[in-house]
Amino acid sequence: MTDIPAPSASDPLPQAKRDLVPVLLPLILALLMLPLVGSFSSWVTLTVASLAMGMMIFIMASGLTLVFGLMDVLNFGHGAFISVGAYVATLVLLPLAGMSSADSLLTNLAVLVPAALAAMAVSGALGLVVERVLILPVYGQHLKQILMTTGGLIVAEQALYALWGPQIIPLPLPTALRGSFIIGDIAIAKYRLLVLLVGIVVFVAIQLTLNRTKIGLLIRAGVENREMVEALGYHIKRLFLGVFMVGSALAGFGGIMWALYREQVHASMGNELTVLIFIVVIIGGLGSVGGCFIGALLVAMVANYGGFLVPKLALVSNILLMVAILMWRPRGLYAVTSR
Amino acid sequence: MMILSGDPPRSRVLALILIAIIAVLAITPFVFPGAKPLNVAAKICIFAALVASYDLLLGYTGTVSFAHTMFYGIGSYAMAIALYTMGPDWTAVVTGIVIGLPLAALLALGIGLFSLRVEAIFFAMITLAVASAFLVLASQLSWLTGGEDGRSFTLPELLQPGTVFIKDLFGVRVTGRTLTYYIILVGCAAMILGLLRVVNSPFGRVLQAVRENRFRAEALGYRTVFHLTYANVIAALVAACAGVLNAMWLRYAGPDTSLSFSIMLDILLMVVIGGMGTIYGAIIGATIFILAQNYLQALMGAASNAAADAGLPLLPGLLHPDRWLLWLGLLFVASVYFFPTGVVGRLRGAPKPAE
Numbered sequence: 001m002t003d004i005p006a007p008s009a010s011d012p013l014p015q016a017k018r019d020l021v022p023v024l025l026p027l028i029l030a031l032l033m034l035p036l037v038g039s040f041s042s043w044v045t046l047t048v049a050s051l052a053m054g055m056m057i058f059i060m061a062s063g064l065t066l067v068f069g070l071m072d073v074l075n076f077g078h079g080a081f082i083s084v085g086a087y088v089a090t091l092v093l094l095p096l097a098g099m100s101s102a103d104s105l106l107t108n109l110a111v112l113v114p115a116a117l118a119a120m121a122v123s124g125a126l127g128l129v130v131e132r133v134l135i136l137p138v139y140g141q142h143l144k145q146i147l148m149t150t151g152g153l154i155v156a157e158q159a160l161y162a163l164w165g166p167q168i169i170p171l172p173l174p175t176a177l178r179g180s181f182i183i184g185d186i187a188i189a190k191y192r193l194l195v196l197l198v199g200i201v202v203f204v205a206i207q208l209t210l211n212r213t214k215i216g217l218l219i220r221a222g223v224e225n226r227e228m229v230e231a232l233g234y235h236i237k238r239l240f241l242g243v244f245m246v247g248s249a250l251a252g253f254g255g256i257m258w259a260l261y262r263e264q265v266h267a268s269m270g271n272e273l274t275v276l277i278f279i280v281v282i283i284g285g286l287g288s289v290g291g292c293f294i295g296a297l298l299v300a301m302v303a304n305y306g307g308f309l310v311p312k313l314a315l316v317s318n319i320l321l322m323v324a325i326l327m328w329r330p331r332g333l334y335a336v337t338s339r
Numbered sequence: 340m341m342i343l344s345g346d347p348p349r350s351r352v353l354a355l356i357l358i359a360i361i362a363v364l365a366i367t368p369f370v371f372p373g374a375k376p377l378n379v380a381a382k383i384c385i386f387a388a389l390v391a392s393y394d395l396l397l398g399y400t401g402t403v404s405f406a407h408t409m410f411y412g413i414g415s416y417a418m419a420i421a422l423y424t425m426g427p428d429w430t431a432v433v434t435g436i437v438i439g440l441p442l443a444a445l446l447a448l449g450i451g452l453f454s455l456r457v458e459a460i461f462f463a464m465i466t467l468a469v470a471s472a473f474l475v476l477a478s479q480l481s482w483l484t485g486g487e488d489g490r491s492f493t494l495p496e497l498l499q500p501g502t503v504f505i506k507d508l509f510g511v512r513v514t515g516r517t518l519t520y521y522i523i524l525v526g527c528a529a530m531i532l533g534l535l536r537v538v539n540s541p542f543g544r545v546l547q548a549v550r551e552n553r554f555r556a557e558a559l560g561y562r563t564v565f566h567l568t569y570a571n572v573i574a575a576l577v578a579a580c581a582g583v584l585n586a587m588w589l590r591y592a593g594p595d596t597s598l599s600f601s602i603m604l605d606i607l608l609m610v611v612i613g614g615m616g617t618i619y620g621a622i623i624g625a626t627i628f629i630l631a632q633n634y635l636q637a638l639m640g641a642a643s644n645a646a647a648d649a650g651l652p653l654l655p656g657l658l659h660p661d662r663w664l665l666w667l668g669l670l671f672v673a674s675v676y677f678f679p680t681g682v683v684g685r686l687r688g689a690p691k692p693a694e
Contacts, residue, residue, distance in 0.1 A: 074460045137676060142459045144675060146403045147611060151672035154604060158665030162656040271600070275471045278464040286461070315479055319472040322465075323453075330457070 022333040026297040033305045041186045046304050052192035054300035055199020056261060058293050060254030061277040061284075062206060063247025069287025069336055070223050071240045073135055074142065077149040078251055078277065079270030080156035084126055085119035085252025086259035086269060087160055090169055092118050100174040108174035116256055123252025127245040135244075153271070160267040169265040177260075195257055202250070203293055210289065219243065223287075223336075279318050283325045285332025294333055298325075342532060344539040348619055353686040357619060360626050364524060368517045369509050375633070377516075381523050381588045383629050385581050388527040390609045391534045391621035392577035397607075398616030399538050400570050401550035402459055405603055406450065406466035409473045410443040410575040412598035414582025416477065416484055417442065419592030422492035423485075429495050440579050447575030451568030474598050489593020494519070498587070523584045530577050535618045537573060546570055547616075604664075605632075608671050614681025623682050631667065636660040 030047055037043040064078045092115035093100055099111045134152050138144040173191055180189040210216040222229045222236045230236050258273065259265045280299050284291025302321045306314035313320075325333065348354040360383075363370075367380040393407050417439025418432070425431035454465045477484050484490065494515070496502055502515035511517075537543055548556040549563045557563050586592045596602075605628065613624025643658035657665065678685055 068460075074464075076463075134672065143397075143401055143403060144679070146460070146463055147607070147675045148672060150604070150607060151668050151675060154668035155665060155672065158662050158668060159657075162659065162662050162665060163653075165656075166661070275468055279468050282461065282464055282468070312479065315475045316472045319468055322468060 019334065022291065022294050025333075026294060026301060029298065029301055029305075033301075033309075036309060037305070041184070042308070044186045045188065046308055047301075048188050048192050048196070050301040050304040051297065052189075052195040052199070052261075052300075053304065054297035055195050055202075056254055056257050057273075057276060057280055057300060058199055058296035059202050059257065060251050060273060061280045061292050061296055062202070062289060063250040064277055065281045065284060065287055065289060065292040066206075067244055067247045068281070069289075070219060070243050071139075073139070073145055073244075074286075075130075075135070075149045075247075076146055076274070077130065077134075077153035077156060078247075079272075079274035080153050081123040081126060081248045081251035081270070082255035082258065082273055083160055083265075083267055083270035084156065085123045085255030086171075086265045087164060087169075087267075088119045088122040088252070089115045089256035089259060090164075090171055090265055093171060094169075097172075101172070103175050105176040108176045112174055116253060119252040119256045120249040123255070124245045124249035126252075127248025128241070130248070131241055131244045153274075157267050157271060164267065166267070171259050171263055171265050173260055173263060191261065195261070198257070202253075203289075206289055215239070276318065279322050281332075283322055283332055285329075285334040285336055287336035288332065288334035291332055291334035295325075344532070344536045346535055346539045346618075348683075348687075350686045350688065353619065353623075353683060356686075357622060360622060361528075368513075368520055369511050372511060377520060378588075379629060379633050381520055383626050384523050384527040385585045385588065386606075386609065386625040386629060387622045388530040388584075389578055389581040390606055390613065390625050391531045391618050392574040392581065393606050394610050394613075394615060394618055394621050395534055395538060395546075395570055395574045395577075397610055398614075398620075399543060399546045399550060400567055402455070402567060402571075403463040404466045404571070404574075405463060405600075406470040406473075407574070407578055407606055408598050408600075408603045409470045410447065410578035411582040411585070411602070412473070412477065412592075412594075413443045413446070414439050414579030415586040415592035415597035416490070416582075417579075418583045418586040419490040419492055420483060422494070423490045427493040427495050427499075432495060436583060439583060440576055443575045443579035444572050447572045448568060451571040452564070455567045455571065456564050470603070471600070474594060474600070477598055478594050485593070487594060489591055489596070491591045494587065494590055498522075519587060523588055526580065526584055530580060531618060531621065534573075534577060538618060542566070542569070550616075601664075608667055610681075611671055612674055612681055614683030614685070615679075617681070617683040617687070620681050620683040627682070628667070631663065636663050639663055639666075 030050075033046075034040070034043050037046060060078075060082055063081070064075060068074050093111060096111045099107050102108065130149075130152060134148045135145065138148050177191045177194060180187045181193070208216075210220060218229060218234055218236075218239060222234075222239060226236055255270070258269070262269075276299065280295040281292055282295075283298060284293070284295035298321060299318055302317045303314060306317040329335070348357055364380050364384060367376055371377070371380075389407075389411055393404075396402050396404050396407070418435040421431045421435030421438065425434060450466065450469060454462050457465075478487050480486075481488075493499070496515070498515045498519045500514050500516040502518075503512055504515075504518070505513040538546070545556065545561050545566050548559070548561070549566060553563055582592075582597055585597060589596060609624035609628045610620065611624070612627060613620030613622070637660070639658050639662070640660040643655045643660065646654040646658055656662070674681065680687075
């Protein structure tokens, strides 16, 4: 009657089926755009620009999607961490402007790295406070979470205005990262390449942590069944607090990268980016890191190619992209199955 | 009780406060001469109606929408564009209403059917994205909307400030402006009473059932997506009407006065402070908020200057008049945490959980 052999303990777990269609989307989109853009050199420039922008958006959005996926908390105040990270970076970068305008990569990095670390530390610490004060009382209540974190966003933005003033703060790029590499007739901005590199490193690091380490195993298990992991004796709450702090720190890190990209800092930048980030995590499927990565790339590509081809349309292209993706997959590219 | 749809304030203090607010609003043109008090009163009326319509969504169905200003803006812009292009006559007013309201309803229907089947969090994010796209559209299509500058227009002659009906009534000139104010007051009162009717009807009960337990409401046989969509459409229509009145009062429609995200936050703050799920809360919330917005700032300016004179660090910045939203934000968080039922829920004494 049954030809199926009974599974034995030594058998490896069956591999989950990989869904590769979304992965191909950015690739196909980029290739489709090649004939539309016309010139190869501008296509390369646009593609690199999209990839760099996508990486920054991914870094900012990954924290949001991690936190939602793991803790079922949607932080509408996520944008505040971005602004805070950018502002903290100015504390390091502006007093040491001499070092960042020096013509040596090492001297530049000597300010840039501490600035990034400070941004991450402060926004991570702020994440700790926010989780304890705003989110702890409202776990499991979506409506109140949205209200609380929106309130937190208002307060954070106003506090930034109060502390730094309402003016836009210019934040010039360090000298060594200015300009571009010229290969033939193709120009690639140096800073975009650096951003691209950093983004890939962050993505790989998150994936490796989630999939190859014990902490990642516990996190994934906690998402699937929180009570079970707690019953096994692990402090899932402390783990999730850690995830929240990492998510906040990533947002702060994204904030400094974005501020340098735009070469300015403004208290409402987090607010403006919030919409973009939400679109990315919706497209990716709330809670999915891989989906978030692809979503960020798609949004950035549509923004860059769209801005080049049909500037007027580019302004609402994000929404059109989101609607199109949701028509195709109503729960985002990679629906997280546990909810 | 008929006019209150069988849902009286149920608290003596609340009833007294409401009567006081409405009485003051009704006599404002005669008691507080000058442009500013009248502006504040008109804004309170308009926002009370707008907030009440948002309460139908947030308080009664438990869905967080960030697209409410979009409908408000549609009403404002429809009125402004019609009067701007067709000139100041009543045909233009009617055209604005006839185009604006169905447009808002259709859009609400679309958004509702498209996204209300998803979770609350998803819906909030989608509406936020749609609203921001709409804001971008409104500021980019400058041939139609006037871009960032918006559209100024002239009202029909009957409503203009220059039209004098009575030279001296209790020492006040009754002009077209006064008439406009009373149109707004009556219109907003009618909308709030209408919303009170809606939430106390069987339909309103279903909405509450959906809020409390969507799954169970569905199991009882209610098609919750349709109920939520109807609620969304009603709320959008009322918001658009409030937008029409707002444009009539300002004789202007622009992104900052009718569409911006900060107005959305103001509405959220007013609903929560007033009390979710109690249409009356909208009146209280709007009154507190707009009085604070208009009069607290002067107070804060004085305090800020005093702190600066005293040489205190940081405090002048925190008390700067432009930072009043900081304190309201803190109040907002505190009220979500400590008084989830808002002022009205507090006064009524019967705590009704919001979720």
